[in-house]
Amino acid sequence: MNPGTLKQILLITDGCSNQGEDPVAMAALAKEQGVTVNVIGVMEQDTIDEQGMKEIEGIAMSGGGVSQVVYAQSLSQTVQMVTRKAMTQTLQGVVNKELQQILGSTKTMEDLPPEQRGEVMEVVDELGENVKLEVLVLVDTSASMKHKLPTVKEALLDLSLSLNARAGNNQFGVFVFPGKKKDVEKLLDWTPQLESLTSIFPKLSTGGITPTGPAIREALAYFKKKRSLRSLLSRDDEQFFEESM
Amino acid sequence: MMMNSSLKNLCKVQPGTIIEGKWHKNRYTIIKELGSGANGIVYLAQFHNQRVALKMSDNGMSITSEVNVLKSFAKVQGSSLGPSLIDVDDCSVRRQTVSFYAMEYIAGPDLLTFINQKGTGWIEVLMLQLLSDLHMLHEKGWVFGDLKPENLIVMGPPPRIRCIDVGGTTIQGRAIKEFTEFYDRGYWGLGTRKAEPTYDLFAVAMILINTAYPKRFNKSTGGITQLQEMIRRAKPLQKYEAVIVNALHGRYQSAKEMRYDMIRNLNEPGKHTQSSYRKGSAKQPIQKSRQSQHKRKGGWLETTLIVMVISILYMIYIYGQIG
Numbered sequence: 001m002n003p004g005t006l007k008q009i010l011l012i013t014d015g016c017s018n019q020g021e022d023p024v025a026m027a028a029l030a031k032e033q034g035v036t037v038n039v040i041g042v043m044e045q046d047t048i049d050e051q052g053m054k055e056i057e058g059i060a061m062s063g064g065g066v067s068q069v070v071y072a073q074s075l076s077q078t079v080q081m082v083t084r085k086a087m088t089q090t091l092q093g094v095v096n097k098e099l100q101q102i103l104g105s106t107k108t109m110e111d112l113p114p115e116q117r118g119e120v121m122e123v124v125d126e127l128g129e130n131v132k133l134e135v136l137v138l139v140d141t142s143a144s145m146k147h148k149l150p151t152v153k154e155a156l157l158d159l160s161l162s163l164n165a166r167a168g169n170n171q172f173g174v175f176v177f178p179g180k181k182k183d184v185e186k187l188l189d190w191t192p193q194l195e196s197l198t199s200i201f202p203k204l205s206t207g208g209i210t211p212t213g214p215a216i217r218e219a220l221a222y223f224k225k226k227r228s229l230r231s232l233l234s235r236d237d238e239q240f241f242e243e244s245m
Numbered sequence: 246m247m248m249n250s251s252l253k254n255l256c257k258v259q260p261g262t263i264i265e266g267k268w269h270k271n272r273y274t275i276i277k278e279l280g281s282g283a284n285g286i287v288y289l290a291q292f293h294n295q296r297v298a299l300k301m302s303d304n305g306m307s308i309t310s311e312v313n314v315l316k317s318f319a320k321v322q323g324s325s326l327g328p329s330l331i332d333v334d335d336c337s338v339r340r341q342t343v344s345f346y347a348m349e350y351i352a353g354p355d356l357l358t359f360i361n362q363k364g365t366g367w368i369e370v371l372m373l374q375l376l377s378d379l380h381m382l383h384e385k386g387w388v389f390g391d392l393k394p395e396n397l398i399v400m401g402p403p404p405r406i407r408c409i410d411v412g413g414t415t416i417q418g419r420a421i422k423e424f425t426e427f428y429d430r431g432y433w434g435l436g437t438r439k440a441e442p443t444y445d446l447f448a449v450a451m452i453l454i455n456t457a458y459p460k461r462f463n464k465s466t467g468g469i470t471q472l473q474e475m476i477r478r479a480k481p482l483q484k485y486e487a488v489i490v491n492a493l494h495g496r497y498q499s500a501k502e503m504r505y506d507m508i509r510n511l512n513e514p515g516k517h518t519q520s521s522y523r524k525g526s527a528k529q530p531i532q533k534s535r536q537s538q539h540k541r542k543g544g545w546l547e548t549t550l551i552v553m554v555i556s557i558l559y560m561i562y563i564y565g566q567i568g
Contacts, residue, residue, distance in 0.1 A: 115333075118312060121306065125310065164437070165438035
């Protein structure tokens with residue numbers, strides 16, 4: 001079984017979008033193209049308002065991903081947990097698909113008795129360890145995020161530490177929104193290590209609007225760009241998601 | 246800390262609720278909540294006439310994963326690695342399917358509470374017990390992962406340390422599944438998150454530090470300098486300083502090695518040795534030969550007895566022939 005490459009967008013934000021397309025629709029668009037959208041809402045002492053909460057849950061739900069709202073202090077642990085959880089979810093979907101082909105019905109893992117579930121879980125675990133992963137991180141740099149950025153940087157370094165302990169390959173990219181001139185700005189191109197963030201992050205300027213929707217659209221386009229470049233070089237097995245979705 | 250209300254609500258049940266398994270039809274009566282973690286809630290429950298711990302989660306994957314670990318522990322004979330597994334099943338709570346498993350109920354205070362009640366003199370004993378268990382677990386190809394005082398229960402009397410939450414237990418060589426920052430070497434910038442015996446031994450060293458700082462502390466400068474400074478500032482830790490620092494650096498290749506060094510360190514306080522493992526291991530054959538001497542003595546006694554009985558029987562037989 002080869003699940004190809006898992007693709008995720010990880011959105012780190014602290015509030016509501018207020019510019020451009022509906023982010024929930026953009027997340028659904030990503031899901032249609034085989035890219036999972038996870039959202040982490042960062043709180044300070046105060047809590048996130050209800051509308052922001054609704055949006056965070058909505059984006060993750062329509063993006064087929066996981067959402068979590070946390071205080072800035074526990075960001076590191078959450079970022080890696082959310083990413084792993086979303087990976088397992090996607091892989092479980094892949095395995096369920098495979099099961100359905102074998103068992104010829106609408107059976108999923110949950111319909112198996114607990115004894116047999118264990119063996120399937122071992123397959124999921126093994127895939128999670130070896131599968132290739134691409135994570136595009138979208139960081140909200142609107143004014144209210146300013147003093148949370150150092151924590152975000154720590155959390156991202158921590159994420160690369162966690163994921164690089166796996167046997168499978170990782171690629172990370174980092175976008176921030178709003179950018180200096182455009183809605184979205186590329187901060188870091190695809191790379192297996194996030195260490196270079198240490199030098200870039202302190203220079204970030206914050207402020208302005210929160211164009212979450214356009215940011216997701218842009219991120220999605222970036223996955224495609226990468227794929228088309230790659231397909232010129234080699235035809236690899238990345239067609240999987242088109243079939244599965 | 247985390248706002249994960251949806252998950253908790255789903256497996257939240259009131260005392261007195263009867264949980265019936267969908268597959269095996271076993272019935273459990275919930276007595277009270279024992280605790281809750283990232284992946285579910287653990288309840289104390291009555292099952293026939295025994296008390297069991299019941300872990301419920303809406304995340305069937307994590308339940309299945311933990312059951313796999315417990316099943317593999319069960320194959321280790323006479324082990325006390327984790328609680329023993331009783332049952333795995335699904336049930337329905339408010340029309341939603343929730344996965345659960347029942348396991349042995351390990352009653353007792355957690356490590357820090359126990360030390361707080363009974364005194365710091367128990368730290369050494371419990372750590373030596375823990376290192377023995379970890380050695381066995383590592384030999385079987387696992388790494389415990391999320392090692393912390395909350396996951397260590399002291400049963401007894403006689404006091405015996407037990408690990409209770411196998412949510413972070415990972416096959417060696419893979420990426421650690423679950424961890425807690427304070428006990429994680431990655432957080433302190435002192436290593437990777439690959440599941441290796443040295444990962445657990447780092448956590449043991451942090452638990453030792455934790456006994457002197459029950460409220461833990463945050464990373465400031467991070468790295469070995471901050472940790473070494475914290476060890477120096479706490480008087481009770483100074484006698485283990487060498488052992489702790491070795492474990493933080495990942496210098497012990499096995500839990501056994503750390504255990505020997507700790508014993509040696511206790512017997513010769515003040516002498517800070519880098520690695521006294523070899524000397525420690527030299528003690529082992531002496532003990533063994535003493536044991537086999539006992540055996541030899543016993544063997545000799547047996548032989549003489551047998552020879553005597555046979556000769557008496559033979560003599561009776563001979564007299565019978567004559568008569």
